[in-house]
Amino acid sequence: MAEARSSYAGGGSEGKGLEGPSRESVPPGTTVPRVKLLDTLVDTFLQKLVAAGSYQRFTDCYKRLYQLQPEMTQRIYDKFITQLQTSVREEISEIKAEGNLEAVLNALDKIVEDRKDQEEPAWRPSGNPEADLRSALVPYFRQQRDALQRHVRKQEAENRRLAEAVVAGRQQVQELQRRGQARQQAWQVSARPYPRAQTPGPGGHDLVLVGVTWGSPHNCSPVALKRVHQDDV
Secondary structure: HHHHHHHHHHHHHHHOOOOOOOOOOOOOOOOOOOOHHHHHHHHHHHHHHHHHHHHHHHHHHHHHHHHHHHHHHHHHHHHHHHHHHHHHHHHHHHHHHOOOHHHHHHHHHHHHHOOOOOOOOOOOOOHHHHHHHHHHHHHHHHHHHHHHHHHHHHHHOOOOHHHHHHHHHHHHHHHHHHHHHHHHHHHHHHHOOOOOOOEEEEEEEEEEOOOOOOHHHHHHHOOOOEEEHHHHO
């Protein structure tokens, strides 16, 4: 029994040793990153968990095993505590990875650090949901309205530019039509045949001047001279 008591006492001291040393106190006014606070919280939780499941309580639950094989009981307890701490740390690491907690906590630290020098108080709910919703949505709606107005002004300017281009194109088409009609009329006037001129010729025949002129009447030139009988004229 004396050996059992000594082993029991030694097991209790080892159980306390598993709790780990206490962390150094942080000086007041020092900002601790939230990631480190989370790690400290996990370590504190494990220390309290080990303290709650001390070696003494473990042996109280397994008295028969402790009385028969105290050394094996100690090894089982140490193995149990080690696996418990490892599984808890792995679960916390998976939660931090899935939720991207380190990046979120670092971003929160940055927001708090940036707000330190700001004298204006931060926004807080007023207790009136309708007023709070209006105060949050009205600036957003105004921003959207300004963006839509800028888009409308830009679209109207583009429409005016396109309308001016259409008017200019129509004027060009009208000018081309006017020039085409003028050329057509000039061609019709220049292509009109002159009346045949008859001159008496020897032997009772007349000389008939048949000609077509192009351009002005002053530039006419005979293209054919034909001697015809007066009866044929």
